[in-house]
Amino acid sequence: MTARLDSVEPAVRDPIRIDFEGWSIEARAGETVAATLTAHGIRGLRATRTGADRGVFCGMGVCQDCLVEVDGVPNQRACMTSIDRPLRVRRQRHGQALAAEVTALPPATAESLRTERPDVLVIGAGPGGLSAAIAARRAGAAVVVVDERRYPGGQYFKPLAVDGEDVAPPDAQHREGLALVRRALEAGVEIRTGVMVWGAFAPAEFTASDDRGAVRYLPKAAIVATGAYERGWPVPGWQLPGVMTTGAAQTLWRTARRLPGRRVLIAGNGPLNLQLAAELLAGGAEVAAVVESARPGARHLGALVAMAAAAPSLVRDGIRYHWQRMTRGVPMIDGMVVAAIERTAEGLAVTLKNASENGGHRRFEVDALCIGYGFEPSNELLRALGCRHDFDAEQNRLVTRRDGDGRTSVAGVYALGDCTAMGGARVAAADGAVAGYAAAAELGLPLAPALEREREAAKKQGDRHRRFQRALWTLYRAPPYRIExxxxxxxxxxxxxxxxxxxxxxxxxxxxxxxxxxxxxxxxxxxxxxxxxxxxxxxxxxxxxxxxxxxxxxxxxxxxxxxxxxxxxxxxxx
Incomplete structure (x- = not known):
């Protein structure tokens, strides 16, 4: 699907009824199957080989735990399947046989696929990818952006997909994302949604699936901005339905105005958990507590000063989230982590323990547990291309080798954002502009003086937000997961x-x-x-x-x- 200016914002549409295993339930047009089922208290979506239930976990199409059967077609991700018509949905059963007509199909070769050759291919329509596309297009390149989701904006902006009298309107973060998408479309960038890139071959060849089947992209330059996904927190019971990542819960609320549960516990490391608490409280949820594995305190005054100097608006946001939490009486529990999760008749029982040592246990009974203990880079395409990576012990992840313009070790391939090194949306957007201009220049498109100034301004902006990130994670430094x-x-x-x-x-x-x-x-x-x-x-x-x-x-x-x-x-x- 190609995004247009008239499709940036959702239109008001009548409710749709879907059939879930004989139960007719009401859905909002534009939301996902996962959002509808969660709103109606349905958590178990897939049965494993042993018959155990699985449900929404990552909320972004990575974990494959929310697979359902839709209109007789198995293996559909509930978190990625939007509702635009009445659907018949069934739980996914393990070991279903393939349809005979599928097994009889002849194989295809890469050369037989329909092929497209844009000047610049951008993979990922988040803040970094869109910023890169705008820059490359302003420099004169023909740019195609592809993204797996239905709407551009990525995991940061999480565009609102529903509308109606009972739906809270877009907030400032939503509006910022809509404005960025409009800028890209008005610049002449072609944004294609619902496109899953699943293959990468040296030097810069990509294969993907869209609504027409498989497609092969042979761009002159490629910019990879595929982001990251949240790490798991393996404790007894972390696979139970009702346990989901912070990002999954935020996606339910920000895209569909659905809550993960009426009573929710949020646990993890970092400011995203605090933002989620404020958003769920605004939506009417009861937040039992926000559990932070770090122990931010007065000793981090220097980090707070550095954060305020680098990005005062983000510090104000953090203060506002804390104020909303405190005025609603939600406790903030520092220095503790999730130790175990059990299923109860009413939902989940969650046991906490001290982050740095045993003991200090606390127990909460909730409908849903949202966990956010850091991120892993979605760097599969970069690694498949042969881009060099180094292990960063502090981040505990691979970091893509890049120069100051975002070039990787593979000619013609640029990378930016959280798929390369953790830096957040502001760093990704700044690095995106730099990489977009660099890719266009490498294609022989001269940059006008105004664009050269914009590239230099973007580099300074990226440096400023990197300073903010370094101070932020000094504040939120926490003990790592102890595998032993x-x-x-x-x-x-x-x-x-x-x-x-x-x-x-x-x-x-x-x-x-x-x-x-x-x-x-x-x-x-x-x-x-x-x-x-x-x-x-x-x-x-x-x-x-x-x-x-x-x-x-x-x-x-x-x-x-x-x-x-x-x-x-x-x-x-x-």
């Missing part, structure tokens, strides 16, 4: 239901590399393709040794980097 404390019966691989004990048993038998351990235990073989278990497995392998993860450890990126329909691999020959 994970019990043997805690799940490490959500998809394949493999526990830490299985992994440790394989290690004890001498299986000490990621590939053999994957084959021995099935860790990483599920549809999320190791996105949640890979960092945990690498930590297990590094335990007791001096080895640090690097770009060659863990699981190698393999095409397709995301699950796709078999038909998309055969559509060109069909």
């Amino acid at each position: 404390q994970a019990s043997d019966d805690t799940i490490i691989c959500r998809c394949e239901e493999v526990c830490f004990g299985d992994a440790r048993a394989a290690l004890a038998e001498g299986v000490i590399a990621a590939g053999p351990l994957k084959r021995a235990t099935r860790i990483g073989m599920g549809p999320c393709q190791g996105r949640y278990c890979r960092p945990l497995l690498e930590a297990l392998l590094a335990q007791g040794s001096d080895r640090q993860p690097d770009e060659h450890s863990g699981f190698a990126p393999r095409v397709p980097v995301k699950p796709i329909a078999i038909r998309d691999l055969a559509s060109a020959s069909d």
